[in-house]
Amino acid sequence: MANPCKQKRFVSHGGDVWGFARKYNIPLEKVLDFSGPINFLGPAPKAVEAVQQRAKLIRFYPDPNPVELRMEIAEYVGHGVDAANIILGNGSIELIYMVTEPFPCGFKAVIPVPSFTEYEKAALRVGGEPIFVKLPDNFALDVESVKKAVTEDTRIVSICNPHSPSGTLYSRETVLDLVEFCRKKNVIVSVDENYIEFAEKGQDNTIVGYVKKYENLFVIRSVTKFYGMPGIRFGYGIATESLIDTLQTVRQPWSINSLAGYATLAAFKDTEFIENTKRTIAKERVRFAEMLSEIGGLHVFPSVTNFLLVKILIKKITATILKEKLAKERILIRDCSTFMGLDDRYFRVTVRSFEENLVLVEALKKTINIANEK
Amino acid sequence: MANPCKQKRFVSHGGDVWGFARKYNIPLEKVLDFSGPINFLGPAPKAVEAVQQRAKLIRFYPDPNPVELRMEIAEYVGHGVDAANIILGNGSIELIYMVTEPFPCGFKAVIPVPSFTEYEKAALRVGGEPIFVKLPDNFALDVESVKKAVTEDTRIVSICNPHSPSGTLYSRETVLDLVEFCRKKNVIVSVDENYIEFAEKGQDNTIVGYVKKYENLFVIRSVTKFYGMPGIRFGYGIATESLIDTLQTVRQPWSINSLAGYATLAAFKDTEFIENTKRTIAKERVRFAEMLSEIGGLHVFPSVTNFLLVKILIKKITATILKEKLAKERILIRDCSTFMGLDDRYFRVTVRSFEENLVLVEALKKTINIANEK
Known part of the structure; x- marks a missing residue:
């Protein structure tokens, strides 16, 4: 019955905050979602x-x-x-x-x-x-x-x-x-x-x-x-x-x-939301990128958007490992190993509030330090 | 560029209350819509x-x-x-x-x-x-x-x-x-x-x-x-x-x-709405079908749903003509001539409240009488 000229396969996405909440048995609102590249200030x-x-x-x-x-x-x-x-x-x-x-x-x-x-x-x-x-x-x-x-x-x-x-x-x-x-x-x-x-x-x-x-x-x-x-x-x-x-x-x-x-x-027509978004994301993107770079062992790619692509330079850590470790602190990041053309050295994070970004940075520092000590 | 094995064409639907309101320049809520087979008591x-x-x-x-x-x-x-x-x-x-x-x-x-x-x-x-x-x-x-x-x-x-x-x-x-x-x-x-x-x-x-x-x-x-x-x-x-x-x-x-x-x-879970719908539609369907039959010149098909298919037995009237005449009274019916297997002798009406159904019946009577006199 299947059409031989049509191939189907599942593709994976960022932003499955529902699946994450279900897996770790926490309310949707309690997930610190850096995975879906959605404006954290939204919805308008x-x-x-x-x-x-x-x-x-x-x-x-x-x-x-x-x-x-x-x-x-x-x-x-x-x-x-x-x-x-x-x-x-x-x-x-x-x-x-x-x-x-x-x-x-x-x-x-x-x-x-x-x-x-x-x-x-x-x-x-x-x-x-x-x-x-x-x-x-x-x-x-x-x-x-x-x-x-x-x-x-x-x-x-x-x-x-x-x-x-x-x-x-x-x-x-x-x-x-x-x-x-x-x-x-x-x-x-x-x-x-x-x-x-x-x-x-x-x-x-x-x-x-x-x-x-x-x-x-x-x-x-x-x-x-x-x-x-x-x-x-x-x-x-x-x-x-x-x-x-x-x-x-x-x-x-x-x-x-x-x-x-x-x-x-x-x-x-929500000009207040639009202006606030542009101002906040631009500012927090810069601060977030700086904080991530200062951790050491990470390369942060320049971005004009509300997300940052990060390359892990430390050999013993992969994006998949990082994602798992961070999940224990209710933090969800996008492991980029499922992107065609990238590998498990890359992850993506969405720019959120300064406080939330800081939580991620601290959790990353901890995980990377533990890995380095091993 | 087009795929020769794929044909496309527009199909027409009942229920284009938006197009009707636009054409006759009346607010959406003012259209007496007998066209879309939607529960008139809704939404739940x-x-x-x-x-x-x-x-x-x-x-x-x-x-x-x-x-x-x-x-x-x-x-x-x-x-x-x-x-x-x-x-x-x-x-x-x-x-x-x-x-x-x-x-x-x-x-x-x-x-x-x-x-x-x-x-x-x-x-x-x-x-x-x-x-x-x-x-x-x-x-x-x-x-x-x-x-x-x-x-x-x-x-x-x-x-x-x-x-x-x-x-x-x-x-x-x-x-x-x-x-x-x-x-x-x-x-x-x-x-x-x-x-x-x-x-x-x-x-x-x-x-x-x-x-x-x-x-x-x-x-x-x-x-x-x-x-x-x-x-x-x-x-x-x-x-x-x-x-x-x-x-x-x-x-x-x-x-x-x-x-x-x-x-x-x-x-x-809206049991009140569900019960009211079943009771009201069953009752009004019977009354509506009777009123339509009493007009004369129309055959009403038996229905278990919230709509009635009607066949026009009078030669000089078509569903297309009826639809046009009724439109002047803000009434929208479904002309069935666009259904494959039906022709312009058929129209469909949705069961609405007794008062609204009566408005349609009176308008139909008037239109049919005028046609008969000609």
Whole structure:
């Protein structure tokens, strides 16, 4: 019965705070979660209010043609984007899956790695083959090596900007170079900008302003990370009108619940939350990186986002060991050994409050010192 | 770029109250919606309370492995079903799509019609071919004609019990006969039981008790219709453990928002709402059918659900004309001419309060009398 051209496999994610709480038998709220790259200040309070005030709207199907919502999102995105350039999705994952659905069985998806594991699953689930291109050690986007991986069967190149799990911001010129090249080959470039709002230079480097010019460009965003509301399930894709129209025919008619749009618009207008997030994350990211570096034996990669990728330089400690040790103190970190292109020398931590970051740093120090003494 | 083995097309639905309100420039709440087959008493008040109380939970990803939730759903379903037999979905549509995803390109999906249009789309979007079998004029499930349509390439037969759009309940023996036949052919029978809770004899005829015996049986349910909450997006599939495990690998990791599970469990415990729904719908369905029959020129089909299928016996009136005329009085009905296997002689109305049903009846009388006088 199984389709031989379709391979399925589970992929692992950060942020399984539910599984962690269950395993260690502690309440969800008591987990110190550095694993899911979610804004620790969230959810945006105005989004929560909107959900409470609009709760009775669950009696209606979601609006199948939310014209006003798409207009307001376009306005939020800016850079000349119109409502017709917007498609909605159940978080960014529905969009990541949606864009590969029209491709023929056996297509190739070029994925610079390490990266978000769902790009791979999106290809596998519809009979595509992921082609991995290893990024250089500093995680810069080496466009030339990506170009070399593009063949006749390639239908999509999936990148993430700012890059996850490293937190590196790619320049608009770099991304445009790739998009321009791929247009000639009739290959879609999917640019996941889920973390762009955290980046001080995000607005200068977002590629959204080019969706009208490049019909092979698909930009993915969501309210999951910056607005701290992964549970509302709301994302949006930005592309040329004809690509949006094609994707509209593939998607489920009502995949987004009736409250998510209202929560999103309320969040977009929550200027106090937005300003506080930008200020706090920028400040705490610097302090957190300094504290981590001072422990010794760790290399912290520069990041423009709300998370930090850390390489363990001490031979006898792995990310898997660290994760286990920290779990005993209710701390959850992201072991990066499950990322294609990384190994058990890497872990990722989300920037939280100064006090919480300090708790992690102290726990790390203790674990590393014990290991060094052995 | 398009996959030649995948066809896409838009399908039309009842219940686009948003589009109706927009077209006639009236507030959503002012539409007298007889179109979407949703419990007019909904949403279950305890579900709304749960959403309001748990709103802050949008800060967490949905639980990727909701053990307790699946257990409580299994308990609600009864008939010996276990948590391991339950898979969750974004409304019933994600489940309808999910079950066809593992099938090979070119598979055939047998669909007795008229029926819910998404069964057809579920086949088309993954390269399958729908094979329609016309139900007899009374919409009984003619199992022999369905059996004849099953060929070597058939992978699924999709039925709905109680049947939509007619409201007919099929006996368990009839459905079992089909399931037994299909097991030998290695064909899945998908039984959509979205309306079963409205039926007085629903518990006697549900097929859920057989999921452990028949590995080719997939039962679909949701809280959309009976609990009056289409906007929360929550459904569940019931099947043998191995089929559930296969489907788990295909699905999106977080398609259901963080609040939907809580809303559902609260709704299941809202006994006052449940009792009131059963009592009111049963009573008003009878009165509504009588009033409609008394108008003259209409045949009302017997129904066990919260909707009534009506055939227009007057030649000069079509469902499309009726829908347009009624729209001027803010009344929305379901023109059934877009259902495969029906034509413009049929429309469907949802049972609402006595007063609201009376408004529709009076408006229908007026429209039919004017037509008769011409």
